[in-house]
Amino acid sequence: MTRIEPVARSRYRFPRKPLRDRDTGRIALRTGVRWKISLAIAAVGALIAFALSLVVHNAARVSMLDNAREVQMERLQFAQRMYESVKPREPRFGTKVNDPALPAQLHALMRDKRRGTYVQEHSSGAPEVWAAVPLANGDVLSLHTRFADRSTTIMKDLDQALIVGSVSVVFGGCALGVLIGGQLSRRLRKAAAAAGRVAQGNTEVRVREAIGGVVRDETDELARAVDALTDALGERIEAERRVTADIAHELRTPVTGLLTAAELLPPGRPSELVRDRAQAMRTLVEDVLEVARLDGASERAELQEIQLGEFVERRVRVLDPDAVVRIVHDSWVNTDPRRLERILGNLLANAAKHGRPGVEVTVEGRVVRVRDHGPGFPEALLREGPSRFRTGTSDRAGQGHGLGLTIAAGQARVLGARLTFRNAAPEGGTPLGNGGAVAVLWLPDHAPTTTGTFPVLLLPDAPR
Structure with missing residues (x-):
């Protein structure tokens, strides 16, 4: 006897599930294409900006030091002419004779009777620029001064400009990556949504039309491949459905005749077995025909x-x-x-x-x-x-x-x-x-109802 029993309304819950890889079952980190492209462009931009900054910094420093060497040598040569032409001979303009602090590299040049310049680096502070020339009497006239403060200021300004430029390049690359990646991500999401509708049985959907756009790239090739696969599978499924429907339809007439003949058999256990098997075969044929019609997606509901x-x-x-x-x-x-x-x-x-x-x-x-x-x-x-x-x-x-x-x-x-x-x-x-x-x-959500959208059931005995 069918009876109606009111029960307490169950609590509605939306279970939260961690994002796991479908194949391995392990927790997986999901990232978007736009962020991967942005990070890649930013990393490449940062690497290029860093390399170019180093090259520009070193080239500017070398150029300014070379210019300082030339200026130092010109000053020393002028001081040498004054030293040799004016008596008594005294070093002028900050020059020194036989300076004990003369670097060893310049000592080697002086022994060969060659003039030269040398940049002496210090762990802290600006480097010193040396210039030395050998005199006729065997002495060494030398001049050394620190790297010009103005040049140091110029190098600091240049470094700041390079840092600002590098940061701008990185952020500009990120923005460009978000723009390009966003467009690609949208096309891929449209393609995935269209492929999902195809998987649900809507074979009229075309991925290429779904993604749209004017730009042609690899996503169009993917869309064409999916559309071709959909067409091929649709043709095979339709062929199999037709074969199944034709076989079931051809079996319907002889099975109906067999069932009619079984009804004419004299009463008895053998006759009951024959009628039972004939009825089972008829039910099977009708079910196969119904499945074929449902597979054909031609059925329409009468609401x-x-x-x-x-x-x-x-x-x-x-x-x-x-x-x-x-x-x-x-x-x-x-x-x-x-x-x-x-x-x-x-x-x-x-x-x-x-x-x-x-x-x-x-x-x-x-x-x-x-x-x-x-x-x-x-x-x-x-x-x-x-x-x-x-x-x-x-x-x-x-x-x-x-x-x-x-x-x-x-x-x-x-x-x-x-x-x-x-x-x-x-x-x-x-x-x-x-x-x-x-x-x-x-039942579908769009159907009129007095209770709004359908609830998500969580049975009391369901797994938590």
Whole structure:
């Protein structure tokens, strides 16, 4: 006997899941293309600016030191002429004779009777510029002064200008990278969104048209490749669908004749077996034809406004009188009653075949949940979704052809709804896998309802 039991409204939660790599399961850091390009341009710009700054700094310093050497040598030569022409001979203009602080490098030049200049670096402060010439009597006349303060100021200003220029180049490179990367990222996101719609079955979408734009780059090549792949897969799927539909259609007539002939057999156990197998074959042919029509994406829903809770309660009473219906709160929705009844029938039949008694149907807003208390859905179905002619684990062998959930999922797509599958957590500390299978039908959000958007259910016995 079907009964309606009010239950407390469950709490709605949006589970938070860490970003993990789908292949390895490890936590992965997600970064955008625009930031990668920006960082790459900034790094290259910083490296180039640093290298150029070093080159310019060193070149300017060497040029100014060379100029200081030439000036120092000219001053020393003038002082030498004054020293040799004026008596008594005395060093003038800051020059010294046989200066003991003369660097060793200049001593070596003086021994060879050669004049020269030398820059003496200091750990702190400006370097000293030396100039020395040998005199006729064997003495050495030398002059040394520190690097000009004005030149030091010029070098500091140059270094500041180089730093400002380098920082500007880095920030300009970052801005350019964000601009270029942003455009590329937008094109890739559009391509990914279009590919996602194709994966959902909308084969009319073209990735190349979705990304648009005037500039032609590698994303256009990727889009053309995806479009070509979509066309090829669509042609293969359509060919397989046509073959399946043609075979099922050709089998319909002989199977109908076989079923009619079986009805004419005399009563008895053999006749019952023949009629039962003929009826099973007819059901299989009809299911295959329905799957072929759903795969062709030509089915259209005939929408009507219905009261979901009352509709589900009436249909479940006919389809499975032993099932328990719980209506948390009712809603008016626009849907196709015939297709909704087909989905409910297949879910209830699946629960009756593969679960244990105690099937529960819960209606909350525009969400319908069907739960049994059997071993649950196989891992392959939870991972990949329903697949035709796959009946699950070995304990379900020989029970059905694996088309029930496939048809239910296809009809849900026609309604614009989502049909999800999961296993409930075990109750009372029982071993994992005895919590039962849960199929949840989410009717489309755009349908009129008295409760607003559909809630996100978190069952009390669901995994946390």
